[in-house]
Amino acid sequence: MALINLENISIAFGHVNLLDAANFRLDKGERVALIGRNGEGKSTLLKIINREIHADKGRIEYQQGCRVARLAQEPEWRADQTVFQAVAAGLGQLGELIEQYYLLTHHFNEQENETQALKKLADIQHQLEANNGWLLEQKVEAMLSRLQLPAEQKMEALSGGWKRRVALAQVLITEPDVLLLDEPTNHLDLEAIEWLEELLLDFTGALLFVSHDRRFMQRIATRIIELDRGQLSSYPGNYDTYLQRKADQLAAEATQATKFDKFLAQEEVWIRQGIKARRTRNEGRVRRLKQLRQERQQRREQIGKMRLSLDSGESSGKIVIEAEKISKSWQDKVVFNPFSTVIMRGDRIGFIGANGAGKTTLLKILLKTLEPDSGTVKHGTQLNIAYFDQLREELDPEQSVFDAVGQGQDFIDINGQRKHVMSYLNDFLFAPARVRSPVKTLSGGERNRLLLARLLTKPANVIVMDEPTNDLDIESLELLEEMLSEFPGTLLLVSHDRYFLNNVVTSCFAFEENGKIAEYVGGYDDWLRQRPSPSVSTQTNPPQTKTETVKKPQNNDSTKSKLSYKEQRELLNLPSVIETLEKQIAALQLEMGDPNFYKGENAAMNRTINQLRDLEKKLETAYARWQELEG
Incomplete structure (x- = not known):
């Protein structure tokens, strides 16, 4: 029997069925990637499986004793909570007892009334002993050790990547049979993503995860499930296998739809011929036509793709940015040591480094929005810079989607053509009803699309993008890749999406040990091949100046x-x-x-x-x- 079996599950929000009589089965040991366009209902499906919401129709069967745990996209924490407390909270009521015991024993000297504290400690010990709580405390400590988490650290002091580790520890402590993950790689740096991959490959239960990280899916997934127009389709194998089978399926679907529409058109011509269509012997044909019309009306077309186009305007000068011996420190911490570079017209440079390494800081210094501690930055001539901001600071949350792009105007000029704002936003998959909504109501993916729409309204020969791929679905990512690959200007890109880096950039700035920034030719995989061995000092292994090509071994x-x-x-x-x-x-x-x-x-x-x-x-x-x- 499967761990989880969904039969004819349906749920609707408004007039659209997110799930329409969908079926799904999850077996022990599987690692299943759930993919689909933004807003298709992927997170809703995870919540249904985790019993957080109920489907309108259908049946869900769980194997007896099956434990399910879900890692949310944005877990909530108390500001004063320690890592130990946060992980113990995953154990429910017993976790609260362990948390109280931990606080009393580790901060006993801080208690104002020792007698009262001892009495409370004795009461907690009694409850833990009665419920085998000591074993659970050991599990918490073992989990902290396994994931290398600092027990005493306050949650408010942790970065997004470390908070994600804590959230994983919180769900893994329950020893689930089924682990549900919603965009687990969002806001993680490359090192943390690789760490997560190793952790999930060692996970013995079943895994169902939502992700748009293609490299992550390629390595982790044993099966791909696609949610498309309310239906779930299964594709055994990895992500590359899915791409081939999906292309074949869409081609067959298009052929079938064309034949159907041609037949319907023929029947419509027949019904308009007049009185002979109403004869008794043709009543069956009339009923069939009504059924064909109904089928065509109920057909849910595949969601369209964003239409991206960029006006690069006039070419910039040959030298775009020249930095000489720039450095930066925050308080006592060195962000990066003196670094010099010349960025030429047409360069597409990726920034690689851990969260907090200083990638955004370097970007801002190169753009002259932040002063370096030492060194100089010179800009070339005729620069038109478009900046895609990681923190979405350019968007006013109270402004409508329409005004965020139109800026008080009904029409905008795109590539020399006058276009209505409504039509332009439709190119970015914003429905007319959504255009008048305030920015604060948009999802993460919608905000990214809006920022792209706003970015592309003005000519630019230099594009600066700080984490543009977060929350974008795969189709949008591929379109953005295609646009940037054909862009004749200069690109500066910060991203932890390894596929995206490989497909877009031609060189990388890598943040290495001791505040060093090294330049490498090629994308992410080229950097992996060229970077110094982690066990060897980077001082003795300077970066190579060109991409290595792996060749067949030859005797030497x-x-x-x-x-x-x-x-x-x-x-x-x-x-x-x-x-x-x-x-x-x-x-x-x-x-x-x-x-x-x-x-x-x-x-x-x-x-x-x-x-x-x-x-x-x-x-x-x-x-x-x-x-x-x-x-």
């Missing part, structure tokens, strides 16, 4: 002379090992490319998918070992 006598006999033999054998692995991977990929592969049993498909993943990891390890021996 000068290298072999520096190796031990065992290492020489290993290096000699690696080409054949890599060749064998590549053949095995190619065979499995060919097998999975067969349409009949997905008609088989889930267990067999999962075995093949896991086998392919294992082989890819072995190949990656073999290449890394070869590079190590060659070096």
Whole structure:
């Protein structure tokens, strides 16, 4: 029996069915990614499974004793709460007892009335003993140790990434059979995302998560579930497999819809021929036409895509920004040491670093909105800068969506053409009823779309984007990637979306240890290959000036002379090992490319998918070992 089984689940808000007789089954050990456009109802589905809201229709079955826990997008914390208290709160009433015991024992000397404190402590101990609470206290401490969380730290002092760790600890402490995650990578830096991936790969229960992070889904998911127009469709395999199957499905759906519409048009011509359509022998045909009309009316078309276009205006000068020995510190902390760079017209630069490393600070210094402690910044000629702000500070929450773009005007000029604000906002998927709503009522994804709409109203030859991908759905991300890739001007981009960085930027500024900023050619994967080994000081491994290309291993006598006999033999054998692995991977990929592969049993498909993943990891390890021996 499945851990969770949903049958014909329906729920509507207003006149739109978010779920329309949807079916879903979650088995033990699965890691399922739930994807869909913003506003389709993904978070609603998670809340239904977690029993937070009830569906209008349908049935949900849970395996006996199945424990479900959900990590919300924005967990709420008390400002004075410590990390220990926050994690213990996940245990409910017993967690409150453990929290009180922890406060009394760790802050006993601060109590005004010791006698009363001792009496309260004895009462709490009695209740914990009666409910096996000591075991739960050990679980809290073990969870803090496992996730490397500071027990005494106040929640208000933690960054967004560390708060996300605490939230995970709070749900994992309940040892759920099913873990529900809603956008778990939002506001996490690259290091935290990789840490989360490892944690979830080791999770033994079933996982259902909503995410727009394509790299995250590719590594974690064993199955993709898409919520589209109220229906749930299942795609076994990883994200790349989903993309291929989805493209085939949409093509077939379009063909079927075209045939249906052609047949309906023929029947409409027939009914208009007059009296013969009303004869008794044709009454069945008339009824069929009415049914066809009803089916066409009820068809829910696929939500349109944003239409993005950017006027780059006049070209900037050849040199866009020149920074010489700029540095910055906050109080006693060095944000970055003296750093020099020249940004040329057409450069597309990604900023890579942990949360709090100083990426936004560097951006503002380069834009001359913040002064460096030392050094100088010079701007080139004819710069038109558009700034996409991470904190959405440019948006007035009380202003309407219409006024946020129109700024008091009904028409705006886009690429030299006069366009009504309503029509322009429709390009960004804002319905007419939504256009008059205040900005404060918008979701995170809608605010991002609004900021993009506002950004693209004016010509710009320099675009600066600080975390533009948060809350955008996958289709919007791909359109934004396409627009930025074709943009002839200069791009400065801060993002933790690894796919986005790979597809858009041509070089990276990486924030490394001891306040150092290093420049690398290429995107995120190129940076991974070129960056200094974490175990080696960055001072002894300067960044390379061009992207490395991984090639087939070749025997090298000068290298072999520096190796031990065992290492020489290993290096000699690696080409054949890599060749064998590549053949095995190619065979499995060919097998999975067969349409009949997905008609088989889930267990067999999962075995093949896991086998392919294992082989890819072995190949990656073999290449890394070869590079190590060659070096």
